[in-house]
Amino acid sequence: MTPFKLVHANSLQEAIKIGAETLGVEKNQIWYRVINRRKSFFGKETLTVFVSVMKEQKEDKKRRKIVLKNLSFKRTSKKLYIPSSSDRSGMAWIRNGQVYCQNGKSHFPALHPCEGVEILLNGVVVKNEVTIITEDDTVELRTIQEEVKGRFSLEPSPDKMEVYVQVQPGYTITKKVCNALPSRLVKIEVKEEKFFKPLDEDEIYQELAAQFHAQAIPEQIQQACASTEPKAFVIARGKPVIPGRDGYFAPVRDFQYDTEKQNDEKDFVNHLTVREGDIIGYVKPPVPGQNGYDVFGDIIETSEPNPLQVYTRDGVLYLIEKGIVVAKRSGRVLIKSYSPNNMVFQVVPVYLYEGNVNSSMGSILFDGDVSIKGNVEENTLIKASGCIYITGSVTNSKILAGEDIIIKGAAHSASITSGWVPEWLNESLPIGKETHEMMGHKISAIKQLTSNPAFLKSDLAKKGFQPLLKLLLEMKFNEFPSLVQKLKLKITPFANKEWNNIITILDQTFLQQHMLSSIEQLQEIAYKLKNCLDEMEQELFKSTLIFVERTDQCELDSTGHIVIKDRIFQSTIRSKISVQAGMIEASDITAGEKITAVQAGSSTDTKTVLNIEKGEGVIVAEHIWKNTTIKVGGNVEKLHQSVKRAFVHRDVESENITIERNRMG
Incomplete structure (x- = not known):
């Protein structure tokens, strides 16, 4: 008896039953493997099952393995099928692009066409929706390839310093007919593959040379030609200007x-x-x-x-x-x-003193920097036009500096001011500006007068420029000489070399009436006066720094920044730009733009005021205690509860004070 058999049935149970009866064993002794499942045209399922006896002799087991190995079946993504003639009666199938078919007893198989594939039946292209084929027909499937040619365009950048290439890559779409299982109606399907064709670099180089005069970038041209997607590349540049360097x-x-x-x-x-x-x-x-x-x-x-x-x-x-x-x-x-x-x-110049300074020594007044390696004791005045450096502490004294003040120790009951300027400087600037403005009007009047057709330039050539200037001073600018005299009296005692030079020229020209030969000389005087006034204005509005370890009952005033490393206590602090401190308690702090602190106010409700003068300014603090008064751009608010990680500013739209919590910025 053959120990195994192929069984065709409508269900697995039926196949096992037929197998048991054929092999003469009980159903529970059957070993099986489903080889194929197939549905008929009307939806009825047919199974092909390999059955054998579970307990078999060694030689029978060996024969079963050989038979299973030699069974010719093909795996597809859907099912397994056995290429036996009885299974493929009246069916067609496709393998490796070739159509196969087998006539049925009562019908012929058919092919359903697919876009991109031509069906040649006996050498003739057929375009039917369904094509009936027989074993006697010669059927050929011919795929239609799609080819798109690449193209490009060149255009300059808006500043005309770069050339862009816009590429549309070319490609070929190849179609391959997919294998199809035996079926009465075979639907042809194709698998598409897209192969990109690189652009020709020589064509881009030729077009670039024809349209532009620019330096090509070979690497970018290679990338553009090899691109597989529409894209723009910079492929050439002009030569940018190499700027010179000022002295x-x-x-x-x-x-x-x-x-x-x-x-x-x-x-x-x-x-x-x-x-x-x-x-x-x-x-x-x-x-x-x-x-x-x-x-x-x-x-x-x-x-x-x-x-x-x-x-x-x-x-x-x-x-x-x-x-x-x-x-x-x-x-x-x-x-x-x-x-x-x-x-x-x-x-x-630097005045250096090593030791403590006290009132018994008298005041220190110095035109330059002052450096003290020691303490400044009570009732002492230190005044310097430059910087002041103190390595120790300052007690009940007055410190004035034209520039920065650095105090490494603490300050107690002291008055400290940086950015101090002499009184004459404040008084001289408006007089100087008025003088320069009037000179500008005078130059404009001379230009207007000399451009009039009635004006005889021959008279100017004969008599010179000075009579015209004198006439204008007498008739229209009679206040100008007294203005020059006032400026001279204010500045001369303190003037540097440049100011001495310009004051001398103004005196000789407008007070002593020395000769001027042209309007260009007058313009040169105005230019020099403007330079001196600009220098004076920067001196008046310069930014300076005060740095102190800590302050106690002090008054500080700076034209720039104030940095208190440790604590501000019972002090008044004013700075044009910023104040930075560790702790602020029982103090009045005013800054132009920003106040930064670790802690402001106290738990004992002492009066602390934080004032930002500019509306766009901010206050940043790790902790602000309640009852601290906040001022920003004129708006005032008193805190009713403490705030941690506070960021205080004025809202742009409502112009009210906004206090953001848990933010440091």
Whole structure:
């Protein structure tokens, strides 16, 4: 008896039953494997099942394995089928692009067409919705390939400095007929593959040379040609202008920070100290730039660089031919700039005292920096036009500095002011501005007069420019000489070299009426006066720093920043820009733009006021106690509860004070 058999049945139970009866064993002794499942045209399912006896002899088991191995069946994504002639009667199938079919007893198989595939029946293309085929027919499936040619376009960037290529890549779509299982009606299906065709680099180079005069970028052209998606690439550029370099100053050594200073001080204070005869640095000449061109080859000219204008104050010598700035005395180098291409050099003298300073020594009044290595004791006045450095504490004293004030210790009952300027400076600026404005009107009047056709320029050539100027002073600008006299009296006792020079010129021209030959000379005088006024204005509104360890019952006033490292207690603090502190208690703090603190106010309800003068200013604190008064841009609010991680500002729309919690910014 054969120990195994192929059974065709309508269900698995039926196949097992037939197998058991055929092999002469019980159903529970049957081992089976479903080989194929297939539904008929009317939906009826037929199974092909391999059945064998579960307990079999070794040789029978070996024969079963060989039979299973030799069974010719093909796996597809859907099912298994056996290529026996009885199974494929009246069916067609596709393998490797070739159509196979077998006539049925009562019907013929058919093919359902697919887009992109032509059916050739006996050499003739058929376009029927369903094509009946027989074993005698020659059937060929021919796929239709789709090809799209790549294209590109070139265009310049808006500034005409780059060329863009916009690519539309070309491609070929190939179609491959999929295998199909034996079926009465075979639906042809295809698998598509898209192959991109790179653009021709030579075509892009040729088009680039024909339209533009630009430097190609080979790597970008390669990427553009190999692109598999529509995209723009920069493939060429013009030559950009290489700007020249203005004249500049190169110091001999870097500005040195005091290594003992805190980080907060380093943001504001640095200084270079020199001795008499030291070279401060070199004035480098301007370096010309190079012209460029755009992608069309049009020249783009570079602007001429400007030389550095050097002005010297006390303690500095400028060797123009060698371009060297030299110190004429020992002190701190002060470098200022009042316009983009000028620098003013000065060596500020330094008064150094080692030890404690007290009232028995008298006041210290010094035109320069003051450095005290010790404490400043009660009833002492220290006044300096430059910076003041104190390594110890300050008690019940007055400290005035034209620039920064650094106090390493504490301040008790002290008055400390940075950015102090002499009274004559405040009084002279408005007089100087009025003088310059009137000179401008006078120049405009002369230009208007000389442009009139009735004006005889021959008279100007014969008699000179001075009679015309005198006539204008007498008839229209009769207040001008007295204005010049007032400016002279205010400034002369304190004037530096530049101011002495301009005052002398104004005196000779408008008070002594020395000859002027042209309007250009008058314009030059106005230009020099304007430079001196700009320098004076910057001196009046300069930003300075006060740094103190802590304050107790003090009054501080700065034109820039105030930094209190530890605590402010029962003090009045005013700063034009910012105040930074650890703790603020029982104090009145005013800043122009920002107040920063770890803690403000106290749990004992002491009066603390935080005032920001500008509406766009902010207050930032880790903790603000209740009953602290907040002012921002004129708006006032008293806190009724404490706030942690506070960010206080004025709302743009409502203009009310807004207090954000748990935010530090």
